[in-house]
Amino acid sequence: MSAAAVGAEERWARAALTGIVEPGDETTGRWLREHGPVELLRRLTATAPGAGEALSGAGEKRLAGCRNRADGVDVGRYLEAAAAVGGRLVCPGDEEWPSQLDDLGDARPVGLWVRGRPNLRMWALRSVAVVGARACTPYGAHMAAALGAGLAERGWVVASGAAYGVDGAAHRGVLAAGGATVAVLACGIDVVYPRGHAELIGRIAEQGLLVAELPPGSHPTPSRFVLRNRVIAALTRGTVVVEAEYRSGSLVTARSAQRLGRFTMGVPGPVTSGLSAGVHELLRGEGVLVTDAAEVVELVGEIGDLAPARRGPVLPKDLLDPVTVRVLEALPARAAADTRSVAREAGTTGDEALARLYELHSLGFVERRGDNWQLASSAVRAAHTRRGGA
Amino acid sequence: MSAAAVGAEERWARAALTGIVEPGDETTGRWLREHGPVELLRRLTATAPGAGEALSGAGEKRLAGCRNRADGVDVGRYLEAAAAVGGRLVCPGDEEWPSQLDDLGDARPVGLWVRGRPNLRMWALRSVAVVGARACTPYGAHMAAALGAGLAERGWVVASGAAYGVDGAAHRGVLAAGGATVAVLACGIDVVYPRGHAELIGRIAEQGLLVAELPPGSHPTPSRFVLRNRVIAALTRGTVVVEAEYRSGSLVTARSAQRLGRFTMGVPGPVTSGLSAGVHELLRGEGVLVTDAAEVVELVGEIGDLAPARRGPVLPKDLLDPVTVRVLEALPARAAADTRSVAREAGTTGDEALARLYELHSLGFVERRGDNWQLASSAVRAAHTRRGGA
Numbered sequence: 001m002s003a004a005a006v007g008a009e010e011r012w013a014r015a016a017l018t019g020i021v022e023p024g025d026e027t028t029g030r031w032l033r034e035h036g037p038v039e040l041l042r043r044l045t046a047t048a049p050g051a052g053e054a055l056s057g058a059g060e061k062r063l064a065g066c067r068n069r070a071d072g073v074d075v076g077r078y079l080e081a082a083a084a085v086g087g088r089l090v091c092p093g094d095e096e097w098p099s100q101l102d103d104l105g106d107a108r109p110v111g112l113w114v115r116g117r118p119n120l121r122m123w124a125l126r127s128v129a130v131v132g133a134r135a136c137t138p139y140g141a142h143m144a145a146a147l148g149a150g151l152a153e154r155g156w157v158v159a160s161g162a163a164y165g166v167d168g169a170a171h172r173g174v175l176a177a178g179g180a181t182v183a184v185l186a187c188g189i190d191v192v193y194p195r196g197h198a199e200l201i202g203r204i205a206e207q208g209l210l211v212a213e214l215p216p217g218s219h220p221t222p223s224r225f226v227l228r229n230r231v232i233a234a235l236t237r238g239t240v241v242v243e244a245e246y247r248s249g250s251l252v253t254a255r256s257a258q259r260l261g262r263f264t265m266g267v268p269g270p271v272t273s274g275l276s277a278g279v280h281e282l283l284r285g286e287g288v289l290v291t292d293a294a295e296v297v298e299l300v301g302e303i304g305d306l307a308p309a310r311r312g313p314v315l316p317k318d319l320l321d322p323v324t325v326r327v328l329e330a331l332p333a334r335a336a337a338d339t340r341s342v343a344r345e346a347g348t349t350g351d352e353a354l355a356r357l358y359e360l361h362s363l364g365f366v367e368r369r370g371d372n373w374q375l376a377s378s379a380v381r382a383a384h385t386r387r388g389g390a
Numbered sequence: 391m392s393a394a395a396v397g398a399e400e401r402w403a404r405a406a407l408t409g410i411v412e413p414g415d416e417t418t419g420r421w422l423r424e425h426g427p428v429e430l431l432r433r434l435t436a437t438a439p440g441a442g443e444a445l446s447g448a449g450e451k452r453l454a455g456c457r458n459r460a461d462g463v464d465v466g467r468y469l470e471a472a473a474a475v476g477g478r479l480v481c482p483g484d485e486e487w488p489s490q491l492d493d494l495g496d497a498r499p500v501g502l503w504v505r506g507r508p509n510l511r512m513w514a515l516r517s518v519a520v521v522g523a524r525a526c527t528p529y530g531a532h533m534a535a536a537l538g539a540g541l542a543e544r545g546w547v548v549a550s551g552a553a554y555g556v557d558g559a560a561h562r563g564v565l566a567a568g569g570a571t572v573a574v575l576a577c578g579i580d581v582v583y584p585r586g587h588a589e590l591i592g593r594i595a596e597q598g599l600l601v602a603e604l605p606p607g608s609h610p611t612p613s614r615f616v617l618r619n620r621v622i623a624a625l626t627r628g629t630v631v632v633e634a635e636y637r638s639g640s641l642v643t644a645r646s647a648q649r650l651g652r653f654t655m656g657v658p659g660p661v662t663s664g665l666s667a668g669v670h671e672l673l674r675g676e677g678v679l680v681t682d683a684a685e686v687v688e689l690v691g692e693i694g695d696l697a698p699a700r701r702g703p704v705l706p707k708d709l710l711d712p713v714t715v716r717v718l719e720a721l722p723a724r725a726a727a728d729t730r731s732v733a734r735e736a737g738t739t740g741d742e743a744l745a746r747l748y749e750l751h752s753l754g755f756v757e758r759r760g761d762n763w764q765l766a767s768s769a770v771r772a773a774h775t776r777r778g779g780a
Contacts (some may be wrong), residue, residue: 139662141658142662143661143662171681268658268660268661268670268679269658269659269660269674270529270658270660270661270668271533271657271658271659271681271682272529272532272533272657276658277681280658280679280681283658283673283679284678284680284685285678289658289673289674289679290674290676291667292661292668295674311721319591354658
């Protein structure tokens with residue numbers, strides 16, 4: 001799918017390290033930066049020569065933990081399990097790597113296991129996180145679904161955590177609107193958690209993207225949920241918290257987003273609801289109150305550096321991959337078309353076409369209008385100019 | 391009650407002008423500033439000599455309106471009607487005049503008709519407005535009453551407009567907590583509007599204050615409601631909007647407050663409620679989200695210039711009026727006492743004692759702790775110092 005800019009040895013080492021270092025650990029992140037993945041793996045693998053070499057500022061306990069986990073690492077098994085579900089490892093340096101994750105510094109993921117057709121980097125360009133309480137109220141679920149659908153209708157990709165409550169409602173709202181959604185998991189991309197979301201997670205894998213820092217086969221732990229939140233925050237342009245109690249995990253995501261310079265937003269609710277107390281706390285600080293998707297887009301759509309689409313396509317058409325070009329060319333010149341007819345015209349499936357259309361949207365080639373897609377006016381202008389000049 | 395610093399002729403003229411100029415009219419306000427009340431009244435009274443003299447920038451229509459109303463003015467009747475309900479006229483320059491109203495510039499009221507025992511200026515020093523929709527939801531009524539009670543319990547005076555819905559709930563919340571409340575009316579202080587609030591307005595007149603720009607006998611009109619709002623905004627340190635539809639009158643109060651440099655606050659609600667839409671609009675702008683009285687006090691209590699109480703009493707005890715001194719001396723030296731026992735000790739009624747206690751609170755002599763009152767620690771210190779020095 002994506003051109004791999006990272007060599008096989010490094011890729012192998014990063015695959016192994018996803019099973020060895022704890023997500024978000026800045027000390028191992030520093031080692032990785034200092035030594036590179038291949039050398040770090042060598043030093044952490046107890047049985048390898050040179051395993052005793054010093055790693056700067058290594059607590060004995062952390063080192064022992066890494067070496068202990070290194071014993072159990074089986075990269076072949078990871079790759080096999082990933083392949084079995086159509087997954088891949090995306091590494092820093094790959095074309096598909098979302099460069100905004102570099103804002104995490106030494107807490108940047110070693111690599112991301114990704115499952116689904118779309119290009120993660122393209123999708124993440126115009127994405128917003130919608131997160132909130134697992135035990136949400138019907139009001140929270142309603143608002144999450146409405147935001148998900150509204151963002152999808154405006155061509156935005158919605159990221160969340162696939163949990164019960166607000167996360168699930170947001171993903172479902174997007175899917176119901178034929179939109180693009182990314183679930184960032186606290187487990188492996190082949191593990192279904194929570195079990196009750198088996199069908200939802202399956203649909204996201206088909207129509208969207210599943211993303212995980214941990215290797216296939218990994219199960220979630222409480223600390224992994226918290227650390228997963230920083231990836232959601234870093235991946236997106238902003239985080240909307242729908243319902244959250246005081247000191248809840250969703251607020252951790254919101255605060256990570258703030259620290260990373262992303263927008264943090266909150267949907268207010270009744271003061272009499274404990275499930276809105278955390279959101280109100282956020283809104284009394286840096287958070288911006290939002291009541292619908294239009295207000296979210298108004299806010300996050302403003303940043304120029306991540307929003308090249310506003311100024312027209314950022315890539316010449318020649319650099320797009322062939323399937324994406326076919327989808328782009330399937331769009332009528334002056335009218336809008338729905339996903340199904342674009343897919344038919346391009347000779348591909350609906351899910352594939354949708355994945356490409358959101359990529360094209362991120363790149364500024366197309367716009368979404370309700371259920372339909374059309375060429376962006378700037379793209380049409382560019383085409384006319386080229387024709388005029390030829 | 392209060393020492394009148396304003397001469398009889400000027401007071402008479404201002405009483406007449408409250409029935410002649412339209413509240414908030416900046417042109418007549420300018421005339422008043424340029425000519426003073428006595429001369430302005432002379433020029434506006436059609437039958438008086440010199441009535442034809444020019445008034446700068448006077449539209450014919452405005453002048454005709456004023457002269458028309460001047461024909462119907464009967465100051466004797468105003469004063470009689472005010473006296474019949476125990477009311478008085480408070481003028482700029484009077485000891486009881488709340489000087490923060492001067493922030494209104496040429497839209498400052500000509501005078502205020504006041505009904506009730508307490509000293510308006512003292513009460514307004516530490517006051518907050520709680521306003522909102524007439525057709526509020528049970529949630530809005532609950533929040534207004536809770537805020538009213540909570541502010542009262544923290545020793546703050548609550549101003550509102552005596553309307554149905556949020557206003558009424560706020561006043562009732564205060565009264566139920568034995569607190570201090572001011573109703574700023576869009577009609578005369580002897581007119582009961584709305585009729586359904588006859589009992590409530592009667593209780594406010596007994597235990598709190600009724601305030602009106604218009605003379606006794608005046609009835610409300612839609613424009614008078616809107617213009618009344620600027621008085622509520624100017625009188626208080628901040629305005630809390632509880633429920634408000636888009637473009638509602640409560641938002642007018644909030645915006646007036648903003649323009650006057652007062653705090654504007656809003657209580658969020660469900661996004662799905664049209665009655666919270668106006669509040670959320672406010673909170674997406676300059677408004678600060680508040681969820682309880684403690685958060686309101688935290689915000690409005692910060693301004694030093696209007697909050698001398700934080701630094702201890704601002705007036706020497708000798709300058710207090712005799713009844714207030716009796717109430718102050720009725721407080722035990724090192725313990726707290728409820729209003730009833732303070733009243734008994736001071737040989738006065740409960741309502742009178744309450745009025746004085748809130749004045750003493752505004753001046754920093756006493757503090758309210760739940761249902762009880764005690765000497766402020768700074769006041770105790772000052773007393774000790776005096777004793778030590780004697």
